[in-house]
Amino acid sequence: MKVRDAIHPTTPALQTTDTVEDALGLLMEHHVRHLPAVEEDGRLAGVISEDRLMDAEGPKSPIDSLLIGRPVSVPPEVHIFDAARTMVKHDLSTVPVADSDGQYLGLLRRHDVFDKFAQMLSTRQSGAILALEVDSRDYSLAKLVHVIEQNDAKALAVASEFPDESTGNVRVTLKLNVKDTSRVRHVLEHNGYQVVASFGEEDEELEELVEEFVRYLEV
Structure with a gap:
């Protein structure tokens, strides 16, 4: 998934000639804390934050x-992983997309x-x-998928994190x-995987499942 495929089509950029008042109004309208500012020639001038606007001298200041x-x-x-890394590094709610010449192309929202x-x-x-944990020395994606498929299930998606410094374990999501994972969990644990969390085995609404999963990721 490339960044260009995730550009938000309707959230506008600010112009460098806009006032603080105009900028704050646009931030509130689109429920974001940051917006890019663009020069008259379409080049990206920078990113303005709500906090910086609130510290400005007055509402009519450019x-x-x-x-x-x-x-x-x-x-x-x-x-898109690179965009997420940039957002985290700079604590942004939106990040501008620009070409090698600095021409503004659009923005991505955190959502x-x-x-x-x-x-x-x-x-x-x-x-x-x-959500699993396993010793990094024993982690093999091929073996993990094989264990799952040998128990009448398929892995639709796999995400892994670097080993935890304190335990040396890799965290795998x-x-x-399938919703009934009792057999899969039993076999995974038999093969050295520790199942630390499980979501969606009941008839939950998708929104509730995603929200619970996000809370787990933020731990």
Whole structure:
């Protein structure tokens, strides 16, 4: 999934000639804390935050005086993971997309990035989510998928995290095509995987499942 495929079609950019009052109004209207500001020639000038606007001298001040430093942006051809990394690094609710010449192409919202992650994890398809931990020395994706498929289930999506420094364990998140995971969990644990969380085995609404999964990821 490339960044260009996740650009939000309707959230506008600010113009450098806009006032603080105009900028705050647009932030409130679109429920974001950051918006890009663009020059008359379409080049990205920077990203303005709600906090910086609130600290401005007055509501009629132009926002160009508040733009400092090199504009933060992501190119359109990189993977959406890179956009997520940039958002986390700079604590942004939106991130501008710009080409190599600095021309502004659009923006990504944090919600849109999460939406793409949810698609990658097949959250819209019926099935349960399992969170596992395993010693990094024993982790093998091929073996994991083989164990699952030998028990009449399929892994619709797999995500793994770097080993935890304190335990040396890899954390793995699986989306399966079945809701009853009792047999799969038993076999996984027999093969050295510790099942630390399970979601969606009951007839939950998708929204509730996703919200619970997000809370787990934020632990």
